Amino acid sequence: TFIEPLDLTLGPDGTLVMTGDFAGPLDFGAGDLVFPENPLAAKVFVAAFDGGGLPLWSERFGTQLDTKSGFADTGMFISDTAVAEDGSVWLAGVVYGALQVGAGVFTPAGRSDGFLAKLDAAGHPIFTRLFGGGDQDGIGPIALGPGGTVLFGGFATGTVDLGKGPTEGDPLSPSA
Secondary structure (H helix, E strand, O other): OEEEEEEEEEOOOOOEEEEEEEEOOOEOOOOEOOOOOOOOOOEEEEEEEOOOOOEEEEEEEEOOOOOOOOOOOOEEEEEEEEEOOOOOEEEEEEEEOOEEEOOEEEOOOOOEEEEEEEEOOOOOEEEEEEEOOOOEEEEEEEEEOHHHOEEEEEEEOOOEEOOOOEEOOOOOOOEO
16 A cells, blocks of 8 residues: 555644545545555545544545546546635646546546546535646646635646636646
8 A cells, every 4th residue: 555645734623634645445444445446556535534633534536447448547636625614625636537526537638637626524526627628737726715716726738718718828838
């Protein structure tokens, strides 16, 4: 087993959310996070603990079976995490290849896309959105604002659509 914690975020109610990468079996005390189709593939974890350090829930994302080859690893990197007043957890990052979040499978338009995902206070996925164009794109920091507003920064190479129509960028160099 390999585990690499990458980020700790403290929620308004004292809940601690930890994210990182892992391969092999992993259990923070809230259930095994292994992928049955490929238990040794690299994955991303999100785990929540109460103020006393007891596990509340944990979730994993990453490997997705590819129907053409029978197997594929997803490169997924969580760049930032935010916890809302209601205990929901927002994740931002970069994904290479198909990404499974809950029952949904999301595929980047190019080499990589930025992603936002929202988990409810129990760790269940309730929202996922990829942002990107035909090249290399990603999302970095996120911040939660008043009224449920989510702000994020990132990079895009070439044309990208952030939800309000295509925005032209440099096809040879990432733009902020």
